[in-house]
Structure formats: C-alpha cells, structure tokens
Amino acid sequence: MPTPEPAVLVLEDGRRFPGRAWGARGRTFGEAVFATGMTGYQETLTDPSYAGQIVIQTAPHIGNTGMNDEDPESRRIWVAGYAAHAPSRIASNQRSVRTLDDDLEHDGIVGIAGLDTRAATRHLRDKGAMRSGIFSGPDAALDPDEQLALVREQPAMSGANLSAEVSTDAVYTVPAVGERIGSVAIVDLGIKAATIHALAERGLDVHVVPESVTVEELYALNPSAVFYSNGPGDPEASDRHVALLREVLTRRTPFFGICFGNQLLGRALGFDTYKLPFGHRGINQPVVDLRSGRVGITAHNHGFAVQAPIGRVVDTPAGFGRAEVTHVDLNDDVVEGLACLDLPAFSVQYHPEAAAGPHDAAELFDRFRDLVLAASAEEGEAAAIAVEAAPTGGAS
Structure with a gap:
C-alpha cells in the first residue's frame, strides 16, 4: 500500500x-x-x-x-x-x-x-x-x-453574511403534489431539498426565490404564504432579510421559518440573537414543546440562537403584537421555537424535514398547511362580506 x-x-x-x-x-x-x-x-x-x-x-x-x-x-x-x-x-x-x-x-x-x-x-x-x-x-x-x-488571518463566523454564496440565482418552481391549496414563496438562504419536497407534498406550489429578492418581486408571485429557510452565517448580518420579513408580517401573510429563518423571525420581532459556544449539530437533540409538554428528538445545525423570554407571553419589542417561545432545547434551555399570537407566523430552530431523520417534528409542516388554509378561508369570508356590502346598481 x-x-x-x-x-x-x-x-x-x-x-x-x-x-x-x-x-x-x-x-x-x-x-x-x-x-x-x-x-x-x-x-x-x-x-x-x-x-x-x-x-x-x-x-x-x-x-x-x-x-x-x-x-x-x-x-x-x-x-x-x-x-x-x-x-x-x-x-x-x-x-x-x-x-x-x-x-x-x-x-x-x-x-x-x-x-x-x-x-x-x-x-x-x-x-x-x-x-x-x-x-x-x-x-x-x-x-x-x-x-x-x-x-x-481568516474571518470569524460572527458577522459573516453567507446567504448570497449558497442561494439560488433565479426563481424556480416545484409544483404541488396532489390537491393544490395555494403557493409558498421560499426565500432561499440555504434551502434543503427535503424542505421543498415537504411543502410540495402539503399541496403548495413552491416558488424558490433568491435571497436578494425585493418585496415587490416577492409579492409579484402572489404567494399564499412565505417561508424562510435554513442557511449559514450570522443573523445579525442579515438586516435586509429582517426588513423584508417585517413587511411580510405587516401584510399578515402566513409565515414559517426554520433554523436561520427562526433567528430572523426573532430579529424581526425585535429580539436579539447571540452566538452559541459550540452550537447544536446532529440528529439527536431533545426539544420540548412547551404548549403540549411533548418531547421530540430533533435534527439541528446552528451556531446562533434567539434571546427571548421563556415561559411567558410578551409584547414583541418591534410592535408585532404578542409572541411566545414555544420550544426549548432540554440540554441547555436554548430557544427552539417562536410563535406570534396576533399574526399567522411561527418558526422553529431545528429541522422538521430532517433527512435522514429523525421525523418527530414533521407535523410542523401540517401546522403550516393549516395556517395557510385558515388564512385562505378568512380571505374568502372577507371577500364575501365585501360583495354583500357593495351597493347594487339599477334604474331609479
């Protein structure tokens, strides 16, 4: 040899x-x-x-x-x-x-x-x-x-903005599988194929857009919902993505974010983020859902986290109503999930798509589907009310 x-x-x-x-x-x-x-x-x-x-x-x-x-x-x-x-x-x-x-x-x-x-x-x-x-x-x-x-001589990860290096260069679409319920625009900050498939399998046409997308370009797709993906880098270096997300929240568009998307939702709501000493990376992290008490074994890959109060509902510092921490890592009490209580938006820090596993958190995609359906139903009711309230024409 x-x-x-x-x-x-x-x-x-x-x-x-x-x-x-x-x-x-x-x-x-x-x-x-x-x-x-x-x-x-x-x-x-x-x-x-x-x-x-x-x-x-x-x-x-x-x-x-x-x-x-x-x-x-x-x-x-x-x-x-x-x-x-x-x-x-x-x-x-x-x-x-x-x-x-x-x-x-x-x-x-x-x-x-x-x-x-x-x-x-x-x-x-x-x-x-x-x-x-x-x-x-x-x-x-x-x-x-x-x-x-x-x-x-090399730059540190703190302060690094890496999403442009991994994002798609152009918009592409993956059609819904089965009965179509709407569409979702994914802001590609480092998207994984398993996430795209999970959303398409819930009946959503998936439009994957570059991380450089503008508000106008995003809404030109007429999405039923918006999704922020996982990705590398420091969330503190992504001010443009935070500003875009605040516009999404202002328009009350259903939103779901994972990993980097969770950190950016935290920033959009006005919370701080910080760097973990060595991060969470693996497929065996125990996370508790504070609402149900259920513990799931989850896949992680993050070196930054959201600093938000645990165990109580708070008014968001950025003025987007009330929010709460929904999930916590049982190893070190790191925030693993956020939910807005007055807006259709939530996020988790871990990976519910989890290829090659575990799949304890796959139901979060069903929760997002339900959020999209609920928003669509509300729009339909509002449109019906507007039609009923509109003045009718006719000869006097």
Whole structure:
C-alpha cells in the first residue's frame, strides 16, 4: 500500500490534530464544529448551512454506504472541510454510485482522516467553535507557526453574511403534489431539498426565490404564504432579510421559518440573537414543546440562537403584537421555537424535514398547511362580506 500523505487540523488556539490526507489535497479554512449524527453524512455534506465550516464527525465510521444521486440536499458539497476518524474503505449499498472519497475530490473538499476526533470534539466542547484550517499533502509540511498564522488571518463566523454564496440565482418552481391549496414563496438562504419536497407534498406550489429578492418581486408571485429557510452565517448580518420579513408580517401573510429563518423571525420581532459556544449539530437533540409538554428528538445545525423570554407571553419589542417561545432545547434551555399570537407566523430552530431523520417534528409542516388554509378561508369570508356590502346598481 502507498504511504499515506500527512495532514493536520490546526485550531486558532494553537491546538493541532495530525492525521492523513483525505479528499482533495491542499489547504482549507473555516469554523471548526462537530456533528454528532451516526448516519446521514451525505445530507450533512450537502446542507448549505455548513458553508464556511470544517465539520468533524463524532461517529468514527463515515462513508460506508457510499454516495448516491437521491439523497443530496443541494447541488454540491458545501462544507469548507471534513474530518473523520476512520473513513470506510468500502462503500456497500444498493444505491451507491460513487464513494465519498470520489465526491470530496470532485468538489475540491480538503479533508483529514485518522485524527483523534474524540479529543478534537472534547476540545471544541470545552473551548467553543473556533477558526481552523486543514493542511494536507505538501501544505502539511508548512512551518506550524505559518499554518497557525494563516488560520488566525481568516474571518470569524460572527458577522459573516453567507446567504448570497449558497442561494439560488433565479426563481424556480416545484409544483404541488396532489390537491393544490395555494403557493409558498421560499426565500432561499440555504434551502434543503427535503424542505421543498415537504411543502410540495402539503399541496403548495413552491416558488424558490433568491435571497436578494425585493418585496415587490416577492409579492409579484402572489404567494399564499412565505417561508424562510435554513442557511449559514450570522443573523445579525442579515438586516435586509429582517426588513423584508417585517413587511411580510405587516401584510399578515402566513409565515414559517426554520433554523436561520427562526433567528430572523426573532430579529424581526425585535429580539436579539447571540452566538452559541459550540452550537447544536446532529440528529439527536431533545426539544420540548412547551404548549403540549411533548418531547421530540430533533435534527439541528446552528451556531446562533434567539434571546427571548421563556415561559411567558410578551409584547414583541418591534410592535408585532404578542409572541411566545414555544420550544426549548432540554440540554441547555436554548430557544427552539417562536410563535406570534396576533399574526399567522411561527418558526422553529431545528429541522422538521430532517433527512435522514429523525421525523418527530414533521407535523410542523401540517401546522403550516393549516395556517395557510385558515388564512385562505378568512380571505374568502372577507371577500364575501365585501360583495354583500357593495351597493347594487339599477334604474331609479
């Protein structure tokens, strides 16, 4: 066997984790985070929310089922870099058409294998997510001080606006499946394919629009509802999306947001957001619905959260009526859901579409469907009243 090429993961605090080159060779930089999912690595890699991040998998064996053309969440791999302890040497699955190594090399993703992912995860859990770099092949031989200096030159995730890098360039539509009940305009901040399918399956024509969409362009589509997707970056750097959402709320258009969309709803309502020490990333996060007391196991991928009062109804600082926190993470009491009480709008911080699972929260899409139907019924009643109240013509 050929001698493995060296690689090293370098963190901005100077901690180094040696390993071997995997995927493309060279250097890459991003925020080092860890993901705890035991499965679904293809969905993780193609989730645009991971743009700008070097993902360390806590599960030791990655790549054992290969890669297929049915499960990607977007058009490419988005992670800035990838790390695993023991990538599988064999891809064995009836749907596999390529190996993980093939796709990492094809998309130019610099990875590292053979490192102590347990030690790296414990370090990030204690010290927090931080800037990092992977140096492989010839770049692994650079002077350690030079490698560290290169890492420290990189911008931090705080203040980063990354939605333009992952959003669609043009509007496209996915038609409703089954009986059509209306349409939804998705502002693509890093949308996942599973979300689009979940909405189409609820009878909605799905119009996916660029993150740069204006109010006029959005409402030219005559949407029954508006949806804000997941996505990468700092919500504090997305003032334009907050302003757009405030217009949506003012018009009383039904709204649903997930992940980044939850943070932007929080900002639109006047709440602050903040950066979590190491974030939530994985498919095993317990979240309680404060209204029902039901606990669900949910999929997460976020490094920022909303700062809002828990356990009581409050008047929103931005003047959009009353709101309440509806869901909370049981591990650390992070806000995981918001609901407006005087407007048809709600959001959750986690991923109810959750490919490759869990599916405890899929019912939230049904809740959104019901919201759209209720708004449509109200419009119909208002129109009928207006017709009845209109003066009738005739000869005197």
